Amino acid sequence: MNEEGYKKLCRFDELKEREGRRFIVDETEVAIFKSNNEIYALSNICPHQHTTLIYDGFIEDGFVVCPVHGWKFNLKTGKQPKGQNGLDNFPVIVFEGDIFVKVYKKEMQW
Template identity: 60%
Template sequence: MNNELDGFTKICKFDNLKEKVGRRFFVDDVEVAVFKVDGKIYALNNICPHQHSALIYDGFIEDCKVVCPAHGWKFNLSDGKMEKGRKGLDSYEVKIIENDVYVKVFKKELNW
């Protein structure tokens, strides 16, 4: 395997992602929400910290944030952070190589 891709997992083709429409993937037992916005790919943990709903991929995009469809919490697409100091979402590194989308996830113990 190419050293550039160590720790990365191929999840889909870039062209198969629709603009501002989330998709859910499972990578090493981690649920990942993936979004294409203005041609850039973002990957966040799919589990909302509010009520632990696996719905982030189904959220809508507003001002470079994804809005959880359950209760409206907003997460920055680039880093998963929220305003007002609340716990955000883990964000994951993404690489695009020859139309393939790769994501590097890390497992973290959830302490809700």
């Protein structure tokens, strides 16, 4: 794959449905999830307590729920239902069975 800036993370079939995994890409914490056979990539750092456990959250109605305190984040956008601090979301490409993500540096807002 020749898309500039994308990094290979893992094989699509390595992820179980409704499962998250943690990766560090260019020093950025990334959580990826498989839900309804789609792949989503979000920041793995919760804006509430700055824990790096988002990947370990559970999937519920299109949201990932933080396992530490229960905040919900939209899998597609990273936003919370009530508009509080959200998670960065990252572009994902699945190509020939491999998952690629493009990360960017962003200043933390806390």
